[in-house]
């Protein structure tokens with residue numbers, strides 16, 4: 001059957017697609033030409049493809065440069081997170097007792113009169129009015145059960161009010177069969193499905209299958225939007241097609257208006273898959289694979305998961321304890337089946353794999369049970385470590401260096417916290433830290449930024465923030481050196497600091513001002529101007545070579 005859409009110009013049946021994005025249809029060459037003036041701004045360098053391993057995914061139709069924006073989209077649906085304290089149902093701001101305005105039609109509380117008019121609120125307003133009794137929210141500041149169903153209700157509403165949107169949502173992956181019977185399914189059935197039936201009296205209107213499918217669509221495709229505290233939930237259109245990779249080539253960020261931006265974090269060749277990381281790329285491989293299996297119902301077999309050295313970083317390597325051996329233990333493989341455990345957990349094998357960890361030097365084999373015990377003990381030590389104390393971080397790193405590779409994920413996690421903490425503890429900032437700590441900050445920032453470039457090149461938000469920290473540490477080192485070695489030594493340090501800051505500003509340039517990274521991005525621009533002036537002054541003061 002020939003695939004057919006509606007012409008973007010005249011809406012008549014159209015068999016031809018734009019060859020660039022393969023997304024927009026035209027009935028004729030004339031109409032395509034006519035639309036190009038507009039379409040060229042939306043024609044993205046990706047097309048949707050499908051295979052048995054990934055389902056639908058996005059493929060690059062032309063070369064994409066690092067930093068290029070690939071897609072920018074408004075949400076199809078947005079709503080509060082499933083577990084949330086009462087928030088404004090117009091803008092998702094956290095509500096405070098005594099500072100709310102009630103919708104005159106349905107009683108749901110808002111932050112302002114203006115927000116009660118937002119079209120996003122229409123679904124719950126409609127069903128609350130039909131229910132015949134207004135909502136009365138009286139407790140604020142802690143998770144409220146009435147909010148669990150809102151975003152699902154907003155999806156369901158589309159069935160009878162916006163068919164094209166309903167069809168788009170229904171076409172998204174929901175893993176109904178995989179989810180059925182899991183703890184989350186049972187919780188959603190009780191807290192969302194039963195609530196919609198009883199509270200909104202909609203038991204004859206939406207059946208269990210429809211409600212639970214909407215829960216799945218949100219679970220698999222929903223993005224937590226960090227523009228508000230707490231984060232809210234949004235589902236987007238084409239970005240829902242992007243597949244996961246633990247070493248992704250793209251990242252997502254958000255505009256102040258809640259649009260999502262898919263941006264290349266690495267250069268992408270024609271025909272390459274466009275990927276983002278659905279989980280935390282700084283977690284260990286076992287934790288990432290379990291998280292993906294439990295929440296998104298697939299087993300990740302990406303190049304990072306398939307390589308026990310994790311691209312030669314030794315990110316999960318444990319020190320060999322054989323006498324005089326200087327080697328590291330790595331598992332035989334990370335690629336173990338997980339999905340059967342998600343569905344029917346076997347208490348005997350749930351957390352144990354019958355694999356061995358082999359030393360890369362003496363070839364000694366250690367059972368997985370022993371390694372897991374060690375990692376659990378270290379995890380426990382980490383969880384009771386006092387927060388925000390640089391001394392405690394240093395003690396942890398020194399102690400664990402006897403057991404773990406210097407780049408192990410636990411070492412990296414604490415080193416990252418330590419790098420960011422040094423200079424933030426005192427009111428006077430970096431100027432107050434000791435020379436040793438300043439050197440440590442500089443070394444840690446460089447090491448983690450390099451590690452990130454290998455493991456997660458698209459994690460530009462974190463790398464950009466680290467480089468911001470590094471530029472400050474390098475500039476402060478220059479200032480201190482100039483006290484003993486004269487002002488001219490500053491020039492080299494400030495020039496290096498500016499180069500680092502320029503890269504930081506580039507990496508953070510799409511971050512909105514609502515996020516800490518967006519504020520760093522602004523600060524970077526201000527600092528760059530000041531540095532230029534400083535470099536000009538220092539250069540002007542240099543003695544003439546003649």
Ligand SMILES: C[S@@+](CC[C@H](N)C(=O)[O-])C[C@H]1O[C@@H](n2cnc3c(N)ncnc32)[C@H](O)[C@@H]1O
Nearest residue numbers: 053054055056173220221240241243244296298
């Ligand atoms: C947000 S959807 C992506 C679009 C989806 N492939 C589709 O056809 O609708 C997420 C789902 O895609 C599949 N998926 C994404 N990345 C994958 C990967 N690296 N390996 C296997 N399946 C993947 C999984 O089924 C996952 O739950």
